[in-house]
Every structure is written in C-alpha cells, then in structure tokens.
Amino acid sequence: MQTPLYRRIALKIGSNVLTRPDGTLDITTMSALVDQVALLRKAGVEIAMISSGAVAAGRSELRNMHIQLDSVSARQLYSSVGQAKLINRYYELFREHGLTCGQVLTLKESFATRRHYLNQKNCMEVMLSAGIIPVVNENDTVSVTDLMFTDNDELSGLVASMLGMQALVILSNVDGVFTGNPSEPESRLIRTVQPGADISGCISRSRSSMGRGGMDTKYRTATKIAAEGIAVMIASGKRPGIVTSLLGIGPEPSESVPHTLFMPGNTATSQMKKWLAHSEDFAKGILHVNDGAAQAMLDRVGTSLLPVGVTYVEGNFEKDDIVQVKDPAGTTIAWGRAGCDAATAREAIGCRDRRPLIHADYLYTELNT
Numbered sequence: 001m002q003t004p005l006y007r008r009i010a011l012k013i014g015s016n017v018l019t020r021p022d023g024t025l026d027i028t029t030m031s032a033l034v035d036q037v038a039l040l041r042k043a044g045v046e047i048a049m050i051s052s053g054a055v056a057a058g059r060s061e062l063r064n065m066h067i068q069l070d071s072v073s074a075r076q077l078y079s080s081v082g083q084a085k086l087i088n089r090y091y092e093l094f095r096e097h098g099l100t101c102g103q104v105l106t107l108k109e110s111f112a113t114r115r116h117y118l119n120q121k122n123c124m125e126v127m128l129s130a131g132i133i134p135v136v137n138e139n140d141t142v143s144v145t146d147l148m149f150t151d152n153d154e155l156s157g158l159v160a161s162m163l164g165m166q167a168l169v170i171l172s173n174v175d176g177v178f179t180g181n182p183s184e185p186e187s188r189l190i191r192t193v194q195p196g197a198d199i200s201g202c203i204s205r206s207r208s209s210m211g212r213g214g215m216d217t218k219y220r221t222a223t224k225i226a227a228e229g230i231a232v233m234i235a236s237g238k239r240p241g242i243v244t245s246l247l248g249i250g251p252e253p254s255e256s257v258p259h260t261l262f263m264p265g266n267t268a269t270s271q272m273k274k275w276l277a278h279s280e281d282f283a284k285g286i287l288h289v290n291d292g293a294a295q296a297m298l299d300r301v302g303t304s305l306l307p308v309g310v311t312y313v314e315g316n317f318e319k320d321d322i323v324q325v326k327d328p329a330g331t332t333i334a335w336g337r338a339g340c341d342a343a344t345a346r347e348a349i350g351c352r353d354r355r356p357l358i359h360a361d362y363l364y365t366e367l368n369t
C-alpha cells in the first residue's frame with residue numbers, strides 16, 4: 001500500500017455533498033466517503049470528521065409535515081431529526097468496516113474560554129487515541145444566538161487547529177476555488193494558493209442551495225489555517241476516490257485530481273496562539289493604545305502590551321478574558337488574554353514599571369500568522 005501524505009487530518013463534508021438535488025440524503029456518496037475514510041484509517045491516518053447535513057436531512061424527512069415555523073424553529077426541528085438520522089447512518093456505514101464513530105455536538109461558546117477549549121480538545125483526543133472517528137457538528141438545536149459559527153467551515157478550522165492536524169480537507173460541491181463564479185464558463189480552477197496570497201477578489205457571494213457560508217468562509221478558514229502551518233485542500237466530495245487520492249493512496253495521483261491547495265506557512269504556532277487566533281469573537285473588552293504601542297506590537301513578535309501605551313479601557317472584563325487591542329484609528333490590531341481585570345487595567349493606564357496588560361505569550365497579532 002502507498003504511504004499517505006498526511007498522518008492526521010480533519011475532513012469537512014458540506015451539506016451539498018451529502019444531499020441529492022431533491023434534498024434527500026445521498027447515501028451513495030455518504031457510503032463512498034466512509035469507504036475512503038476506512039481505507040485511510042487502515043493506512044494509519046487519524047481522522048476527525050466535521051459533517052454538515054443535519055438540517056438538510058431533517059428537512060427532507062419532515063417534508064410532508066405541514067406546520068408553519070419561523071426560520072429558527074425550523075432549523076431547530078430539522079436538525080434534531082436530521083442529526084439523529086445522519087449519525088445513525090454514519091454509525092452503520094462505519095460498522096461495516098469494523099470501525100466505530102462517535103458524535104460530538106458543539107457550540108461556538110465551547111471554544112470561548114481556555115478551559116472549555118481544553119475540555120473539548122481532550123474529548124476528541126481521547127476518541128482519536130481509542131481509534132474512534134469523531135463526527136463533529138454544530139449543535140443546531142440550541143445554537144440560535146448571534147454566537148453561532150458562521151458555518152461548519154469555520155468549525156472545521158477550529159477543530160483542525162485545536163487537534164494539531166497536518167491537513168484539513170474541505171469537501172463541497174465544487175472542485176475548489178475558481179477565478180470567478182464556477183457556473184461561468186471562463187472561470188478557471190485555482191490549483192495552488194501560496195501562503196499570504198490574496199485571492200479574495202475571485203470569490204462571489206453566491207452559494208449552493210443547501211450551503212450556509214459559501215466559498216467566502218471556506219476561503220477565510222483556509223487562509224487562516226494554512227498560515228498556522230496546516231495544508232488545506234478544497235475539493236468536490238462527489239468525485240469518486242477524492243479523499244484517498246488527495247492523501248496519495250487513491251485511484252489518481254494527488255496532483256492530478258482537481259482541487260485547490262492552500263500551501264501551509266512554515267510558522268510554528270504554539271497551542272496557546274492557535275487558540276487565541278480563533279478567539280477574537282469572544283472579546284469582553286477593548287484596550288485602546290497609542291501609536292507607539294501599536295507600532296511596537298506590529299513590528300516585533302514577542303512584544304507585550306504595557307500600561308504605558310494604553311490610553312483607554314473599554315468593557316468590564318475579568319483577568320484571563322479575551323480583549324481586543326485597537327490603534328488610535330480604531331482598527332483592531334491584536335487581541336489576547338488580559339493579565340488583569342478591567343478596573344486594574346484602568347487604574348494602570350499610562351503607568352510605567354507595571355505588569356503587562358497582555359503578556360507577549362498571550363498576545364495575538366498578524367505577525368503570529
């Protein structure tokens with residue numbers, strides 16, 4: 001057997017991959033993907049799956065039920081039924097290969113504090129080391145506030161980063177990122193994206209009938225995760241043998257299957273910085289800084305934010321909460337874990353010889369990517 005290109009991967013499967021045009025669950029594709037995951041497992045690859053499809057599966061299951069629901073209630077109802085259907089099917093399909101999968105339903109809040117984050121990481125690490133395949137999804141039944149994941153592309157990036165994966169494979173209904181809307185004949189597939197390259201101009205707001213975030217969230221996730229040193233591939237989940245081929249043990253050589261590869265940057269990011277990289281949304285306060293402090297943080301990795309450079313403290317945060325750092329123009333230039341609570345920070349504004357408000361080890365800026 002060939003040697004897989006990666007030993008530890010996250011695999012995200014979009015709703016469109018798992019549904020047929022009429023909205024019903026595409027068991028043939030599901031089964032083909034499980035077959036490939038089983039082959040990879042047998043080749044020694046550790047895999048965590050992030051699978052969408054609960055809402056779509058529930059909607060088709062309940063299509064004959066005629067009750068009026070608002071969009072939030074409908075999502076809750078459909079996902080409650082659809083997730084059960086989805087995980088049952090995965091369970092049975094993996095069983096045919098002598099493999100076991102387990103369900104992990106999560107919320108964005110479960111990534112908010114370091115304690116919750118480590119708790120979740122531990123859960124999935126335990127599953128992986130026991131040979132169980134985690135099948136992760138957002139807990140759509142209760143995730144209804146503005147603290148929802150943008151979509152499962154964002155969640156897949158968090159999982160890949162949290163588990164220190166070597167690669168993240170995002171399966172959609174398109175072959176990757178195109179130079180324009182893929183339905184336009186002149187659009188071409190972009191094969192490779194170098195670290196730091198900006199191809200955002202290629203991405204339109206269009207998305208498929210079942211998808212939530214479109215290519216935009218895949219692109220944002222891919223660039224951020226690749227910058228952390230993880231290879232990201234976007235490809236079509238409907239192509240036979242796609243996952244095994246991408247990993248170098250399939251019917252086609254990896255480089256000849258259509259996909260977009262986001263080359264990994266070679267930054268060695270610490271586990272703490274990986275968590276911080278994805279925690280901006282959880283900020284409980286803002287530290288406004290002067291030009292000198294802003295410049296120092298943007299010029300050099302390893303700079304702590306000292307009270308002397310802070311001009312104003314917003315919010316009511318506790319020690320260890322996430323806080324944003326804004327320059328005099330109001331632009332967020334960094335964020336990190338506060339070294340003290342808001343009252344202590346206010347009292348220290350402008351002072352010299354005081355402890356950092358954010359220590360360098362807990363401060364995240366673009367320089368870390």
Ligand SMILES: Nc1ncnc2c1ncn2[C@@H]1O[C@H](COP(=O)(O)OP(=O)(O)O)[C@@H](O)[C@H]1O
Pocket residue numbers: 013014015016017171172173174176177178179180181182202203204205206207208209210211212213214215216
């Ligand atoms: N430049 C682009 N390249 C590829 N797809 C694009 C591009 N711009 C927009 N898209 C849209 O993104 C869709 C895929 O995202 P999405 O609908 O969220 O699917 P999924 O369910 O797989 O997450 C494609 O079907 C396509 O309509």
Ligand SMILES: N[C@@H](CCC(=O)OP(=O)(O)O)C(=O)O
Pocket residue numbers: 013014015016051052053054055056079137138140150151152153210211212213214
């Ligand atoms: N948690 C939702 C998935 C929402 C979502 O992100 O969908 P997609 O854009 O198809 O990956 C579900 O299982 O239906």
